[in-house]
Amino acid sequence: MASPNSYKLSCSIPGHEMDVRGLAAAFFPDGAFTSVSRDRTGRVWVPNSSPDRGFTEMHCMTGHENFVSCVCIIAPSDTYPRGLIATGGNDHNICVFTLDQPQPLFTLKGHKNTVCALSSGKFGTLLSGSWDTTAKVWLNEKCMMTLQGHTAAVWAVVILPEQGLMLSGSADKTIKLWKAGRCEKTFTGHEDCVRGLAVVSDLEFFSCSNDATIRRWLVTGECVQVYYSHTNYIYSLAVFPNGQDFVSTGEDRTLRIWKQGDCQQTIRLPAQSVWCCCILPNGDIAVGASDGLIRVFTEVEDRMASPQDLQAFEDELSKTTIDPKTGDLGDIKMEDLPGREHLEEPGNRDGQTRLIKEGQNVEAYQWSVADSRWMKIGDVVGGSNQQTSKKVNYEGKEYDFVFTIDINEGGPSMKLPYNVTDDPWLTAHNFLEKNELSPMFLDQVANFIIENTKGHTLGAAAPSAADPFTGRGAYSSAASRQTSTNIYFPKTDGVTFEQANATQIMAKLKELNGGAPGEYRLSEEVLESLEKLLVSVCNPCASEQPTTEQISLLWKTSHWPEDIVFPVLDILRLAVRHPQVNDSLCGGDTDDGVALCNHLLSLMKPQGRPANQMLALRTLCNCFSGWRGRALLLAQREAVLSHAADLCSVCNKNIHIALATLVLNYAGSLHGQPDLEAKAQCLSVASAALESVQDKEAVFRLLVALGTTVASDQTAQDLAKSLGVMSQIAKYTSVTDPAKVGECCQLVLKELQ
CATH class of the missing domain: 3.10.20.870 (PFU (PLAA family ubiquitin binding), C-terminal domain)
Structure with missing residues (x-):
């Protein structure tokens, strides 16, 4: 039986397909709350009627073209008596919804990068924060003012109860107090990015940071208290109605409950990132995490989960693996670990962690004051790369x-x-x-x-003297093993996809042509012309050069039905490397280049065929081999990278490698250029891709893209830091198979320090 004032799991709510990034208690219906996710949706959850526990999805909101990052509730008005729901996303937009329809009532446009924070005030005022380093004030569907002054992403915003006062927290480590659009005061003290803000009263507020601390401030500028307990980044805060007690969540996998200034309870979750939390009207706590689940915790025994569900939650937690390099275990020493007998001694505080040896394994346990026992919270692993090379x-x-x-x-x-x-x-x-x-x-x-x-x-792993992209000998073996010698970036020459088997490609083309619809079936003459083109572009020493007629036939055939077009796309992918084809399809008449770009983007729809998606991406990468292709893709950069980013969530290794290569080629083309907006998009797409990709080659190319973007560019480095890139890639520093991943990661981190 739980001790008084201790929180236990009430229910777990599935529904979202990716990380839950924002939560907010709703005004209507009673007891409801709203969630948003990287799966591009927002959802409204309502409590089940007694005696059922849990919540049911009442409403699903769509409208964002990319990940949804944050949510807030706009208070009821005469026009909207049930209030409105505002969501911000990676598509740079803010969507405002009613409970009556899944599509937005209206969309607010104006930010130039991800909208990652929202807060609502009186009279329908909305305050937004963005990776573009600004905060914006919105009223009646219009941007009334832009708050400029931060030098990095604005991760947190809040409107104070006193009319006209607003706060913004930034990756530049500061908090700013705004009145009537002017910065009245800057609060300093945090040693890393400010990630969350929460109102205590008219005169006080909380902040949390990547520096693993929470601070309590007076609006006059004084920091009146610093709270320590978390062992990693703190992402969110929520304050109880009494204005004194609060909860926090973070990258150390925990929800922490603070009462009377102390951390009274630590609840560890079986998910790496506990992104967000909110306090429900009945005092329960909802949290959202990187595993796509929402979990609700309660201190009311009648609302606690059944003993079976509580045991299932504990079992799930015990099966998680913990990498000691992530810092989740705090300052625990790994050496000289005791055995299971160490668990016979009670802990001295809730959330205390102990490691024990169990045979050849190391297990982590956490002390629960509520249950007066040690609970297993996972198995400790030596590193993140546990794979072997058995053949x-x-x-x-x-x-x-x-x-x-x-x-x-x-x-x-x-x-x-x-x-x-x-x-x-x-x-x-x-x-x-x-x-x-x-x-x-x-x-x-x-x-x-x-x-x-x-x-x-x-x-x-590839030999140490090999080019990290092609495997060809290009570097000295002595240099390649020294992370102090940077052989990886900046990489300004385009990376292309060269591998080809012309015989197999033509065999497949002829086979599919035999079953093609009549209007698409190619004559023997056309097939022979395409074959000659393929031979000429695959053989640098070929005497025959591509003809205008061959290029025209290739372009026409590339519009075959999507279920049979992939061998033609393979020819197109190889052909655009040839100077004449590159000039013709990517340049010449400007409209031709745009048409090529649009055609390839049409094949990259997330619901499209993986083979077409992959080959379209590879073709775009190969376009960088010619100056006309490079100029075309730089001109079409915003559309191309936006479409490419949509493929991050597709589970396909080859698509991920091609996507990473495309980002790398853009980074190389932009190196040394002053176009910060373009570099911001490269960083944003690379960051989004790193959330999804698993293949180490794709990860490596994204790391090189990051390194190329930030190399010798302080502004780009600050932008990368504000996007949380350092914490995102830190897990790759220990990767040794292949070694180039860990080495490149260390060099990127060194560049950002």
């Missing part, structure tokens, strides 16, 4: 995987060998041909390979 022998060769494939029900099983360095689409094509199977199974087999190998980086 499977098949037909005399070694492979990373050998899958058993059952295509026909009741028919014989077939073996499909695969190495993670292979192209899944080409592997699938070869498998179908070898086993005389219909090409209609191509997508099915390729997607099977992708799904069953995602996240794996098996096999030996």
Whole structure:
């Protein structure tokens, strides 16, 4: 039985598909609250009627074109008696919703980067904060003023009860007090980014920071108290109605409950980032985390979860793995750990952590004052890269995987060998041909390979003297192992996709042409012309150069139906590397270049075919090999990177590598240029991609893109810091397979220090 005033799990609420980034208690219906997520939706949750526990989704809001970062409730008015819901997102927009329809009532545009903080005040006033370093004041669907003065992203905003006073907290480590659009005071004291603000009264407020502290301030400028307990970044705060007690959440995986100035209870969650929290009207606490779940905690016994659900929550927590390098374990020493007998001694405070040896493993336990016992909170691992390079022998060769494939029900099983360095689409094509199977199974087999190998980086690391992108010898082995010698960035020459098997590409094109609809079927003459083009662009020593007619045929054929166009896209991908093709399709008549760009972007729709998405991205990357292609893509940068960012959440290793390469090529083209807005988009897309990608090669290319963007550019470095890049990539410093990931990560962090 719980001790008095201790919080326990009430319920877990599934529904969101990605991180829950914002929560806010609603005015209507009673007991409801709103959540927003990286899955681009906002949702309204209402409590189930007694005796049922939990919440039911009442309303889903869509309208953002990218991740949703924050939410606030606009108080009821005569026009909107149930209030409004405002959400901010990575698409730079603020959407305002009613409870009557899923689409926005209206959209506020004006910020130039992610809107990451919102606060509402009297008379429908809305205050927003953005990565563009500004805060904006909105009223009656218009931006009334822009608050300028911070030098980095504005992570937190709040409107104080006293009319006209507003606060903004920034990655520049300061908090500013604004009145009538003017900065009245700047508060200093935090040693890292300010991530959250919360109102105590007309005269006081709280702030939290990446420096793992919470501060209580008077609006006159004095810091009256500093609170220590968290061991990592603190992301959010919420204050109880009494104005004294509060809760906080952070990157140390915890919700902490503060009463009378002390941390009275620590609740650890089975998720790395506990992004947000809010206090519900009945005093319960809702928290949102990186695992996509919302969890509600209560100190009222009748609302606590069943014993079975509480045990399930504890079991889930005990199975998590904790990397000691993340700082989640505070100042615990790893050496000379005791055995299980250490758990027979009670802890001295709630949330205290102990590590013990259990056989060859290390387990972490946390003291629960409420239950007077040690609770297992996870297994401690030595590092984030636990994979090995075991190979499977098949037909005399070694492979990373050998899958058993059952295509026909009741028919014989077939073996499909695969190495993670292979192209899944080409592997699938070869498998179908070898086993005389219909090409209609191509997508099915390729997607099977992708799904069953995602996240794996098996096999030996590239030789130390190899080019980190191509594997070709280009660097001295002595330099490549020294992180003090930067062989990785800035990288200003474009990275392209060169690998090709012209015979297989043409075989697939002819095969698909045989079944193409009549109006799309190509004559033997056209096929021969395309084959000649392919040979000429794949062979640098070819005597024949691409002709205008061949280029025109390639462009026309690239508009084949989406289910059969991928071999043509492969030819296009190779062809744009050739100077004549690059000049013709990317330049010449400016409209031709824009048409090429728009066509490739149309193939990159998130709901499109993975093969087309990947080849369109690779084609864009290869366009950088010519000056006309580079000029075209720089001119179309905003649209291209926006469409590319939409593919971050697609679970496909090859798409992620192509996406990372595209960002890298943009970073290289922008290096040494003063275009901060363009660099901000590169950093933003790279940051978003790092949230999703698992493949180490994609991670490496994103790290090089970051390094190239910030190298020798203080403004870009400050912007990267304000986006939280340092904390985002720190986990890669210990990666040793491949070594280039850890080395490059260390160099990027060194550049940002």
